[in-house]
Amino acid sequence: MNEQELGRALRAAVLDEPPLTIDPDRLIARAKRETHRRWAVATTGVAVVAIAAAAVIFAQRKQGGGADPVAAAPAPPAATVTVTVSGMPAPSRREAELVEYEKRHLPQVLKGVRIESVTGSGAREGDPILGVRVAVAGHPNPLELVVTSKDHSESVDTFCAHSNCYERQTLPDGSTTLFTNPGGSFLIAAHFRTDGSIIEVNRWREDAKPWPEIPEAVFLQLATDPNLSF
């Protein structure tokens, strides 16, 4: 295919586009609402921190009876505060746990590469999918560990019906592992667990950049790690 043919094909492909339903006024109204909501979240966050700080100082002074508040104050009790602002659920605690776990675990498994960061995908409490993103030096796209709850997953047969699965294996516990390469743009090592959840390790192939340092079996090892669970 030459350049002229490609240009002709691209223009022909959009000829039967559906009617456009974007209304600039509605768009502006939505942008304003979202901006106001962001301000509300930020302001509420600052207010919560200020109130918490004031409460701690007050409690320390009261317990210390006027003595040096830092020396006299007992260690504050460990507590978990979940703040929900404007109906937005708090960040997923399980995802944060997985991130902390993988920060310790991944360097032991991904040998030969330099891990730059391990972060969450931004899931919130109640989300059916959790993600851990691993930035690896020299690769433009992160490695992703994706955990799907049993309520949101699909069977291995359904999955393979729309993906090109290969090296499908049944493990002694009845779970299934496989690889797939949808669209050629990324490689997935997946573990379909007996509880119905799915663990996927996604490695992008953007720019066809190979990952010679890490054999595909390592991705499967990550997917089958029992500590990586919903």
Next chain:
Amino acid sequence: MDDPAESAFRDLATTEAAGLRRFAYLLCGDWHLAEDLTQTTLIKIYRAWPKLRDAGVLHAYVRKTLLRTWLDEKRKPWRRRERRHGSVPDVADAGLDPAHGTERAWAKTVVQRGLLEVPPKQRAVLVLRYFDELSVAETAAVLGCSEGNVKSQTARGLATLAKVLDAGKELRTA
């Protein structure tokens, strides 16, 4: 935002929305997602509007924002969970008209079987160069890379596309 600025943004949204949605469709292959991406992009542009003073780079900035929005969306894990069922067309399929059938069918094959198999950055380069008809320098400005990189991505994208389309032909004739 004051009224003249809002009016200028409204003009931009009115004039650019259709072109942006076509650009998004060629990247993602789905008109509904393309419309979502266009809306999200325009909202991001609205937020940044007071800082956008150079009208000369606005076209490139809008496309760059859409490209980033698409890449972000593509990387969201739940996108992988979504199935690719056929969708009911919103307009009559002109491809069914024998007069236009061959051309449309061929174009759809190129986009849906070929272009969507090309890696994202190469796909973006091909769409910017051969659909939006941007020069190498303009494409480099949108992608934030060097002109040499655009040239190499173009060559590799065309080669990948040809390979995918050839493989499809072989499968059908086999």
